[in-house]
Amino acid sequence: xxxxxxxxxxxxxxxxxxxxxxxxxxxxxxxxxxxxxxxxxxxxxxxxxxxxxxxxxxxxxxxxxxxxxxxxxxxxxxxxxxxxxxxxxxxxxxxxxxxxxxxxxxxxxxxxxxxxxxxxxxxxxxxxxxxxxxxxxxxxxxxxxxxxxxxxxxxxxxxxxxxxxxxxxxxxxxxxxxxxxxxxxxxxxxxxxxxxxxxxxxxxxxxxxxxxxxxxxxxxxxxxxxxxxxxxxxxxxxxxxxxxxxxxxxxxxxxxxxxxxxxxxxxxxxxxxxxxxxxxxxxxxxxxxxxxxxxxxxxxxxxxxxxxxxxxxxxxxxxxxxxxxxxxxxxx
Amino acid sequence: xxxxxxxxxxxxxxxxxxxxxxxxxxxxxxxxxxxxxxxxxxxxxxxxxxxxxxxxxxxxxxxxxxxxxxxxxxxxxxxxxxxxxxxxxxxxxxxxxxxxxxxxxxxxxxxxxxxxxxxxxxxxxxxxxxxxxxxxxxxxxxxxxxxxxxxxxxxxxxxxxxxxxxxxxxxxxxxxxxxxxxxxxxxxxxxxxxxxxxxxxxxxxxxxxxxxxxxxxxxxxxxxxxxxxxxxxxxxxxxxxxxxxx
Numbered sequence: 001x002x003x004x005x006x007x008x009x010x011x012x013x014x015x016x017x018x019x020x021x022x023x024x025x026x027x028x029x030x031x032x033x034x035x036x037x038x039x040x041x042x043x044x045x046x047x048x049x050x051x052x053x054x055x056x057x058x059x060x061x062x063x064x065x066x067x068x069x070x071x072x073x074x075x076x077x078x079x080x081x082x083x084x085x086x087x088x089x090x091x092x093x094x095x096x097x098x099x100x101x102x103x104x105x106x107x108x109x110x111x112x113x114x115x116x117x118x119x120x121x122x123x124x125x126x127x128x129x130x131x132x133x134x135x136x137x138x139x140x141x142x143x144x145x146x147x148x149x150x151x152x153x154x155x156x157x158x159x160x161x162x163x164x165x166x167x168x169x170x171x172x173x174x175x176x177x178x179x180x181x182x183x184x185x186x187x188x189x190x191x192x193x194x195x196x197x198x199x200x201x202x203x204x205x206x207x208x209x210x211x212x213x214x215x216x217x218x219x220x221x222x223x224x225x226x227x228x229x230x231x232x233x234x235x236x237x238x239x240x241x242x243x244x245x246x247x248x249x250x251x252x253x254x255x256x257x258x259x260x261x262x263x264x265x266x267x268x269x270x271x272x273x274x275x276x277x278x279x280x281x282x283x284x285x286x287x288x289x290x291x292x293x294x295x296x297x298x299x300x301x302x303x304x305x306x307x308x309x310x311x312x313x314x315x316x317x318x319x320x321x322x323x324x325x326x327x328x329x330x331x332x
Numbered sequence: 333x334x335x336x337x338x339x340x341x342x343x344x345x346x347x348x349x350x351x352x353x354x355x356x357x358x359x360x361x362x363x364x365x366x367x368x369x370x371x372x373x374x375x376x377x378x379x380x381x382x383x384x385x386x387x388x389x390x391x392x393x394x395x396x397x398x399x400x401x402x403x404x405x406x407x408x409x410x411x412x413x414x415x416x417x418x419x420x421x422x423x424x425x426x427x428x429x430x431x432x433x434x435x436x437x438x439x440x441x442x443x444x445x446x447x448x449x450x451x452x453x454x455x456x457x458x459x460x461x462x463x464x465x466x467x468x469x470x471x472x473x474x475x476x477x478x479x480x481x482x483x484x485x486x487x488x489x490x491x492x493x494x495x496x497x498x499x500x501x502x503x504x505x506x507x508x509x510x511x512x513x514x515x516x517x518x519x520x521x522x523x524x525x526x527x528x529x530x531x532x533x534x535x536x537x538x539x540x541x542x543x544x545x546x547x548x549x550x551x552x553x554x555x556x557x558x559x560x561x562x563x564x565x566x567x568x569x570x571x572x573x574x575x576x577x578x
Contacts, residue, residue, distance in 0.1 A: 021334050021335040021336075022336075023334055023336045023337045027358045029426060033430050047443035050438055053431055054360065054439065054517050056428075057431050059516065061358065061362055062515060064345075064377075065369035071387065095405065155456030155457075156456050166341055167545030206380055207384075207416065210339065210380050210384050214333075214422040214425065217345070218425055221421075221428060225427075227355055231518055234438055260517045260519075263519070266516070266519045273521055274451070276555045284442040
């Protein structure tokens with residue numbers, strides 16, 4: 001959209017004549033929409049448009065508490081927790097730090113929107129990117145809230161919960177190691193952060209939290225619009241025709257997870273309702289969803305850069321499908 | 333995007349989330365259990381937005397305001413230089429704010445129900461006897477589950493009362509419908525029950541209360557399973573507080 005005009009970067013002085021600032025643009029935009037709203041009545045009454053808007057608002061609203069939590073933790077990591085803490089908590093060799101960080105994902109209750117800013121905060125605090133990515137992938141998938149939801153959605157079938165835990169942890173560790181071996185720091189845009197060295201702690205916390213939230217929030221909207229569009233336009237009845245082919249159904253449900261971008265706390269219920277598919281395919285749905293979907297892709301592109309996301313997300317997708325298939329064949 | 337605009341967006345988004353959680357409107361979008369988190373998130377966003385806005389204005393009005401405010405300003409200017417096109421995406425936060433304050437899209441209804449696939453999951457344990465009462469209130473998901481997986485045995489001989497909205501049926505008649513959500517409207521799926529008997533005619537999305545009895549026969553289409561109910565009485569009702577079943 002609009003680029004911030006250069007004038008605002010110069011320190012403004014009181015009484016100085018000023019040009020148009022983004023605040024004016026924002027105010028104008030809000031007023032304009034209020035004025036135009038009655039003219040849009042007909043369009044907004046279309047059932048398809050309404051369904052799209054409802055799903056869009058739902059995705060954004062549902063993610064905001066988790067995003068606030070994630071941004072808060074991220075800001076706390078980068079302002080309140082000393083860097084030496086992570087140096088002590090993680091094994092020095094990155095090869096070992098990856099599985100430790102992956103397993104640490106158990107402690108963060110929440111869904112995937114919160115984990116992206118946290119991983120950004122960890123990297124900014126000197127944690128090896130490979131370990132931060134292992135945490136990024138495992139935290140939304142293997143925390144207690146998600147595992148309990150899975151147990152409720154698949155009553156009397158504890159092996160589904162075990163398989164989910166094992167497969168998701170495996171994905172995170174494998175992807176951490178893959179990054180160690182093949183990843184290049186050049187793909188990674190240094191997470192831009194305010195220079196907060198001189199500030200008091202709480203002031204630093206506030207500055208960093210607002211910056212991260214506005215940033216991640218914008219990308220959340222991109223992801224929400226994409227997911228809402230796919231959600232409303234792809235008819236579920238397409239799924240009925242896939243039938244029993246294991247490999248095909250794993251790929252189809254994995255792709256569906258990417259497209260629907262359902263919160264990891266709810267995906268087990270949706271997976272359980274896809275009764276025509278083998279359990280391994282349902283597992284693939286639950287393993288892929290928290291690791292890579294259109295909303296997460298947007299958030300990752302925003303936090304770590306597009307060059308990173310374009311490589312990381314497809315690799316995660318393939319690894320997640322393989323892990324789900326392997327673990328499903330062994331455990332289910 | 334300037335600091336003031338960012339702060340204003342955060343404040344407005346916080347206000348939008350708080351407004352949803354404060355009224356029952358949030359139930360159109362997310363499950364009831366999310367309410368406290370919405371309220372907390374809204375308050376936190378407003379707090380951060382308002383404090384930031386106050387700081388921003390202070391710095392702009394009085395260049396010599398305080399050393400600390402200047403340091404904050406300098407730190408944040410640094411972000412602006414650091415990556416030119418990043419914050420532009422923050423403008424998109426205007427969309428959910430406008431959608432909530434100006435449009436407040438309605439709960440999912442007949443349009444989504446007719447496109448979604450009504451799959452009835454198999455329950456873990458058996459079916460408990462229905463509660464006492466004549467007629468006895470029962471949810472659509474409970475009815476559908478008993479009809480599909482218990483052949484209606486646990487409901488036989490009882491008069492039942494259900495509430496849902498109207499989804500027109502291809503080839504005449506309508507389905508009594510409810511949308512089921514696990515977390516938010518993005519993971520919705522419909523429960524549909526074909527209404528037979530004294531069903532009357534209603535436009536799509538009309539909320540109705542039907543009284544009737546279980547009748548055998550399941551419409552199947554792919555994975556879809558749609559049970560039937562023979563109704564003796566139908567009346568229009570106001571939309572319930574919570575439009576979805578969980």
